[in-house]
Amino acid sequence: MIQLAKSYFADQRTDDLKELGQGRPRSDVPGHVTGKTAYFADRTFPGLLHLKMVRSPHHHARIRSIDTSEAEKHPGVVRVLTHKDVPHNVYTILILIQVGPEDEQVLAEDKVRWKGEAVVAVIADSERAAEEAAAKVKVDYEVLPAVLDMEAALQPGAPVVNEYHGQNFYMYDSGECRKVRFGDVEKAFAEADHILEQTYWSSPIEHAPTETTGCIVVPEGNDRFTCHTNTQAMFFTLDNTSIILQMPGHKLHMVGGTVGGGFGGKVDVTVEPIAILASKLTGRPVSFIYSRYEEMQISSPRAAEKIVLKDGVTKDGRLIARKVTGYTDAGAYSRHSPYGAQKGAAHYPGPYTVPNVWIDTYCVYTNRTPSSAMRGFGVTIADFALEVQMDKLARLIGMDPLEFRFINAYRDGDMKAHRQKTEGAALIECMQEAARASNWPVAEKFMTMSSYKGS
Amino acid sequence: MAIWRGTGVAAVNYPTGMNLGGDPSQALVHSTPTGNFMVTLSSVDLGQGLKQVMAQICAETIGVPTEQVIIDTADTDTGPHCMGTFASRGTHRIGNAVIQAAKEARQVMLEVAAEALEVDAADLDTDGTGNIHVKGAPQKAISIFDTALTAHFKLGRSISGRGMFLVPRSFPETETGAMKPSTCYAHACTVAEVDVDDETGEVTVISVKNVFEIGRALNPRMVEQQLVGGSWMGISHALYETTEPYYPNREHGGTDFNEYLMPGPGDLAETEIIVLERPAADGPYGAKGPGEMCANPQIPAVANAIFDAVGVRVDTLPITPERILRALKEQRAGAV
Numbered sequence: 001m002i003q004l005a006k007s008y009f010a011d012q013r014t015d016d017l018k019e020l021g022q023g024r025p026r027s028d029v030p031g032h033v034t035g036k037t038a039y040f041a042d043r044t045f046p047g048l049l050h051l052k053m054v055r056s057p058h059h060h061a062r063i064r065s066i067d068t069s070e071a072e073k074h075p076g077v078v079r080v081l082t083h084k085d086v087p088h089n090v091y092t093i094l095i096l097i098q099v100g101p102e103d104e105q106v107l108a109e110d111k112v113r114w115k116g117e118a119v120v121a122v123i124a125d126s127e128r129a130a131e132e133a134a135a136k137v138k139v140d141y142e143v144l145p146a147v148l149d150m151e152a153a154l155q156p157g158a159p160v161v162n163e164y165h166g167q168n169f170y171m172y173d174s175g176e177c178r179k180v181r182f183g184d185v186e187k188a189f190a191e192a193d194h195i196l197e198q199t200y201w202s203s204p205i206e207h208a209p210t211e212t213t214g215c216i217v218v219p220e221g222n223d224r225f226t227c228h229t230n231t232q233a234m235f236f237t238l239d240n241t242s243i244i245l246q247m248p249g250h251k252l253h254m255v256g257g258t259v260g261g262g263f264g265g266k267v268d269v270t271v272e273p274i275a276i277l278a279s280k281l282t283g284r285p286v287s288f289i290y291s292r293y294e295e296m297q298i299s300s301p302r303a304a305e306k307i308v309l310k311d312g313v314t315k316d317g318r319l320i321a322r323k324v325t326g327y328t329d330a331g332a333y334s335r336h337s338p339y340g341a342q343k344g345a346a347h348y349p350g351p352y353t354v355p356n357v358w359i360d361t362y363c364v365y366t367n368r369t370p371s372s373a374m375r376g377f378g379v380t381i382a383d384f385a386l387e388v389q390m391d392k393l394a395r396l397i398g399m400d401p402l403e404f405r406f407i408n409a410y411r412d413g414d415m416k417a418h419r420q421k422t423e424g425a426a427l428i429e430c431m432q433e434a435a436r437a438s439n440w441p442v443a444e445k446f447m448t449m450s451s452y453k454g455s
Numbered sequence: 456m457a458i459w460r461g462t463g464v465a466a467v468n469y470p471t472g473m474n475l476g477g478d479p480s481q482a483l484v485h486s487t488p489t490g491n492f493m494v495t496l497s498s499v500d501l502g503q504g505l506k507q508v509m510a511q512i513c514a515e516t517i518g519v520p521t522e523q524v525i526i527d528t529a530d531t532d533t534g535p536h537c538m539g540t541f542a543s544r545g546t547h548r549i550g551n552a553v554i555q556a557a558k559e560a561r562q563v564m565l566e567v568a569a570e571a572l573e574v575d576a577a578d579l580d581t582d583g584t585g586n587i588h589v590k591g592a593p594q595k596a597i598s599i600f601d602t603a604l605t606a607h608f609k610l611g612r613s614i615s616g617r618g619m620f621l622v623p624r625s626f627p628e629t630e631t632g633a634m635k636p637s638t639c640y641a642h643a644c645t646v647a648e649v650d651v652d653d654e655t656g657e658v659t660v661i662s663v664k665n666v667f668e669i670g671r672a673l674n675p676r677m678v679e680q681q682l683v684g685g686s687w688m689g690i691s692h693a694l695y696e697t698t699e700p701y702y703p704n705r706e707h708g709g710t711d712f713n714e715y716l717m718p719g720p721g722d723l724a725e726t727e728i729i730v731l732e733r734p735a736a737d738g739p740y741g742a743k744g745p746g747e748m749c750a751n752p753q754i755p756a757v758a759n760a761i762f763d764a765v766g767v768r769v770d771t772l773p774i775t776p777e778r779i780l781r782a783l784k785e786q787r788a789g790a791v
Contacts, residue, residue, distance in 0.1 A: 002678065003730070005730065017515060018518075020511050021672065175629075204697065204699055234498075234530075234534070255531075256528075256529030259500065262499075262541075292711045292712070376751055379747070383752065387754075391465075391762065392768070419632075419633040430643055430667070431644045433731060437666065438464075
């Protein structure tokens with residue numbers, strides 16, 4: 001199915017590689033197809049305990065009291081954990097690279113901010129006992145008004161979702177949004193022959209990996225803990241666990257291996273810290289593995305986004321102004337969403353050379369499942385909006401959609417809105433090859449264009 | 456009521472590595488007494504074949520067959536720090552670290568061979584099949600097997616190397632947004648062909664022709680599996696997937712693979728993958744990261760094809776039969 005189109009950029013390559021450039025079978029495939037590959041959950045340990053989470057049934061509520069006494073008496077229950085057991089209960093993943101503030105409680109203390117938030121962890125001899133006991137935990141809630149959509153969240157006087165932020169958006173060093181300012185968009189709109197303003201929406205989606213998020217923790221004899229995990233980032237997990245549990249990093253040993261699908265869903269640190277704490281407090285191996293329900297509705301999805309694009313074009317096909325306002329629905333907590341919204345600001349106006357650009361991207365808090373990393377976040381939905389908009393603009397001025405893109409495509413040396421010169425461009429060549437492969441009629445002058453500078 | 460065919464196009468680019476950089480990865484390489492090479496990492500293979508491509512990169516750099524390289528990874532006790540496997544960074548960041556470590560190990564290996572052959576190390580080269588020889592004089596040679604034994608048991612030298620790769624972090628200027636998001640970008644253009652049933656609102660993707668520019672296809676078969684998988688994921692994103700079908704309403708979310716819709720084998724389109732290679736200046740052997748990019752262009756291409764077929768725009772993802780039927784209804788009402 002794959003075809004290497006070697007005629008493009010042939011002057012930039014020397015085809016003298018021996019081991020690379022060869023289509024070799026993956027060394028792990030025989031293990032996969034014969035069922036011999038070991039995943040973290042294939043391990044068994046004597047005395048293994050199972051952790052199940054009691055979760056919030058409300059979108060937003062104050063916790064008046066938590067009563068675990070009945071759960072603790074349930075047969076098979078070894079330990080019940082609340083926020084009081086977590087040494088440093090408020091965390092945020094990217095604090096490691098100075099993206100704060102810490103804004104999420106490992107186990108909810110005073111409030112729950114989304115339906116599904118973890119409140120109490122029950123550890124028992126069997127999954128069944130843990131689930132039955134979890135149902136006996138009594139949490140007294142005072143239900144609060146919830147903010148479920150971004151527009152309502154940004155209204156003045158909206159209930160505050162997350163007090164650690166104080167307002168319903170992430171505060172960047174640039175203010176309420178990440179900004180890019182290049183040229184003069186208003187002047188260019190005045191000069192444009194056509195202006196098109198459109199709004200695009202997406203809803204959250206799941207990573208839907210075959211293997212759900214989870215880990216198994218084993219206490220070693222030397223006061224260390226070995227955590228068999230399917231995290232996508234071993235040291236993210238180790239370092240965040242070290243902070244949350246106030247446990248020196250040298251006591252932690254993360255062991256990964258083959259992961260049954262990640263797609264960004266396993267970059268969050270949601271199971272390991274609490275499972276390691278459970279193992280420490282019980283002195284026994286502990287397993288915490290998301291059910292399929294938890295994977296679908298509790299683990300972070302891709303953020304919903306709202307994107308408003310306002311473009312100015314000339315009738316001969318030049319895109320001369322692009323104004324973007326992007327909103328990322330972070331849900332109740334940051335996780336990786338402030339990073340994603342900022343990545344969007346770096347991505348617009350797309351792979352086109354536009355002389356006047358205005359970008360504002362917001363990361364908005366709502367009482368929803370926290371969104372986080374997912375394959376392409378910050379860019380995927382932006383590309384949907386940008387490329388549908390390009391199609392609409394081409395039709396608006398009566399131009400072929402592919403030819404309209406050739407006119408505006410970035411080339412080597414072109415200045416981008418974030419003030420980096422374009423290097424290594426290849427959009428034009430991709431479009432040329434796509435036109436050939438699909439027999440899309442494109443004028444000869446576009447088929448002989450090049451991304452190279454000065455060509 | 457009829458079935459309408461439409462064609463749509465989309466073109467995209469995608470940055471390699473974490474936005475704004477600042478995401479390090481390290482690698483260590485050492486030889487065993489008999490000349491096999493161990494690469495030690497803490498990176499995670501997500502099923503995309505990271506271990507395989509790192510073995511090939513190490514083998515290419517040292518000059519040995521890939522079979523002689525073993526990857527030991529995903530263990531924080533043994534592997535040096537890696538930021539993680541995400542942001543289309545694995546091949547680029549970790550690959551560069553492996554190259555640096557392998558180059559250092561190769562240099563020691565050649566020095567040991569030079570001592571054994573009583574020649575200058577600069578005059579030596581590898582043949583890629585397990586031997587080191589004097590350039591221009593292939594008969595004056597020593598096997599890597601014997602070189603490693605010599606290093607271990609006669610010279611007391613460690614054939615090993617350390618590698619580290621870091622793109623320095625960029626901090627956006629607050630008022631203008633001046634910043635350096637990435638050092639290299641992958642590219643794509645997709646043409647999608649769809650059939651739209653204007654009675655049921657159902658969309659059938661007939662074909663997707665994907666052209667990807669990825670710097671360098673280090674292992675074309677693994678590139679293929681990633682790009683084909685990404686292309687299917689893009690179609691799924693465009694037409695099927697959501698945890699909240701009536702967002703921002705929280706109800707009706709799927710809780711398992713029966714309720715959470717994704718295309719089945721019968722729903723997959725004829726998929727064509729064409730790869731262009733414009734090597735990245737800072738890529739390992741020119742490679743960029745195509746992992747995320749490859750699932751993006753199908754989404755707008757399918758949306759544009761639907762418009763081409765039936766003349767309605769659905770600007771909300773996913774583009775479900777319900778949304779198409781509502782748009783068609785509005786279109787008909789407007790036409791009266």
